Amino acid sequence: MQQDKCIEKYFYNTGHVIGKGNYGCVYKGVDQNTQTDVAIKIVKKTKLEGESYSQKAFINEMMILKKLSSKNIVKLFDVCESQSNYYLIQELCQQGDxxxxxxxxxxxxxxxxxxxxxxxxxxxxxxxxxxxxxxxxxxxxxxxxxxxxxxxxxxxxxxxxxxxxxxxxxxxxxxxxxxxxxxxxxxxxxxxxxxxxxxxxxxxxxxxxxxxxxxxxxxxxxxxxxxxxxxxxxxxxxxxxxxxxxxxxxxxxxxxxxxxxxxxxSNPFQKLDGNSQQIITRIRNIMKIRKFNINQLIQNILLPKKLNIDDLNLLLQSIDKQFTLEDAEIVFNKLNHNNRDTIPFECVLLWFSQNDIILAQVLEFCSPLLTQQDQSKIDDLLDDLITRLRLNSISIIEICKECGVSQNQEISLNKFEQILLKIDIKMSKADITLLYRKNKQDNQGIIRRESIYKMFYEESELDDADDDFSVSPVHLPFQGPGLKLQSCNNIERLS
Structure with a gap:
């Protein structure tokens, strides 16, 4: 028998069943105050008790769901209670399931x-x-x-x-x-x-x-x-x-x-297009799921005021290693309005800010110093690299020559990585990036060939180094006083 019923300000008819859930029926109802159609799900308390389900936990859960705000979640407007039932007042989806x-x-x-x-x-x-x-x-x-x-x-x-x-x-x-x-x-x-x-x-x-x-x-x-x-x-x-x-x-x-x-x-029937908005969406997803603090990253990563594609690639890969150079090119082309080799870092930060990626105060960007923990890690990494050079009787000068690095060439992260992997093929991307940041900080944001030499040798030992790599390893003795080896504790481990 159909009956008109009421719970607080909500009315429904027992004949208007629109669905059945795990714990009860769902009826079409109306909010008397606003005359808005709603769905009313009735959950019997005895059903919850029979399932050994805590009524208090159930109510707490429903109150959490009331906070959820998304166009793709059925909105829970209210939770009512009678002596025998709970009533979940929800958004009515007229087109069914x-x-x-x-x-x-x-x-x-x-x-x-x-x-x-x-x-x-x-x-x-x-x-x-x-x-x-x-x-x-x-x-x-x-x-x-x-x-x-x-x-x-x-x-x-x-x-x-x-x-x-x-x-x-x-x-x-x-x-x-x-x-x-x-x-x-x-x-x-x-x-x-x-x-x-x-x-x-x-x-x-x-x-x-x-x-x-x-x-x-x-x-x-x-x-x-x-x-x-x-x-x-x-x-x-x-x-x-x-x-x-x-x-x-x-x-x-x-x-x-x-x-x-x-x-x-991408469209599964077409190749991926160059839509920079897809990259923004990926960054947002990473922030939500990993609770990623991009504001902190922006303040900790050392980048020049003008970014080339490699710099932008470094930034994106610091957010997620799955970003590619192609992704960096998409963003670079999006922001490169003047068709130049670099774009202002402020443009990238503004783009992030306009798309709700970072807070506005991060636009007041300044490059922070490395932490004491970073510096300690850098010392250990350099010890390892110098020890490997010594054990293998190779010269950083010859490595730079092999990698085609000229005297005044500005060295990108990719080129820097290529050089260091010649010394230690198993060196991680994170460690390479840390040394890259250190080198940039020591050289006012620009890394050149001489900057890399200084990582491994005392400056006095570099006086004879000329532009065409004519210096032999004898000028830079691996066991001489100029070598910046701080300890040899790693030799046994590396051999």
Missing amino acids: LKKILKEQQLNEKEAIKILRDILSGYQILLKYGIVHRDIKPANILNSNGVFKLGDFGLATQISKQKMLNQCVGTPLYMSPQVQQHSNYTSKCDIWSIGILFYESLYGATPWYHETSQKLLKKIYEETLEFPTQPFVSDVSKSFIKSCLEINEKDRIDWVDIYNHSIFR
Whole structure:
């Protein structure tokens, strides 16, 4: 029997059921004060108690969700309570859910990627608050005028970075193997669910199916992930799915790489275009997921007031090593309005600021000194390098000659790296960058051939060095007083 009911300022009719969640039915209702249509999800307290679920924890979780603000998350407006029920007052999505869409039509790849983008856009705010959804599936992706939103947080939980979950909750077809087995798992369980959902959006069915969860799990472990020949799906989309559906959580793609995946950097049917906005988006994603402090980086990295492409590449790689020289060229061309060899550093900072990447005060940029810890590390690195030169009886002069470094040439980070790798092929990018910063700081922002010589030899030993590298190693004796070797403690380790 249909009844009109009221909870606080919200009215609904028991005949207007628009969905069912894990803990109760969802009704279409109205906010009496604003006359706004809402969705009212009723959760019975006895249901929560039967699941050994803390009512206090449930309320706390709902209050957290009230804070979430994203166009791609179903908004939770209010939480009400009666003696027997909780009432979740939510945004009403009139066009239904993705499950309904997939029943009615076959999506093309472009449409499926658009939905995937919307889901991941909403998930960013969950990552910020450490919330794991645990029930991502088509029925919980709501459509509001073509904008897809993540909904139904009935199984969501908030965890710290170190904490592992082990409860078996969710919908078996979309649950990761770890969740099904009650094994320890992290937020990567949602990555598995997203991979299954994206596969289903493209092909109209999940990659594995069985009515019982035990036999479904057996199929996941025993049957290889396969892609139908029809409809056609690009390799980049298949690559994304494969990376999401790695059975071992440690092998599964992580969230940073999810947001940096080429499926979002390019049209899968075309080559990557030179859109600098994609780079800005990648930087924002890194900041949100890694809680990366780019303001601190800008103040700690030593760069000249005018940047060439190599300098810009150094900056981008300090943010994320996956940035390439091609990315640096895209940004450089974007900001190089006067078609010159360099661009003012202030232009890059202003571009960051205009795109909400850094705070305005960072525009007052000044190059800070290296820390005492940095200097200690530099001393150790130079000790190692000089010891290697000595053990291998090679000269830094000959190395510079081999690398084609002329006297007045300004040395880029790439060239600097090439020189140092001739001495130690296993030297890390971070250590090379630290020495590069030190050299720039000691030489007013410009590194030339003589600057590198001074890293290894006393200045008095360099007087005979001429422009065409005619100086032999005898002029710069490896065991002479000019050698800046501070200790030989590393010889045994290096031999």
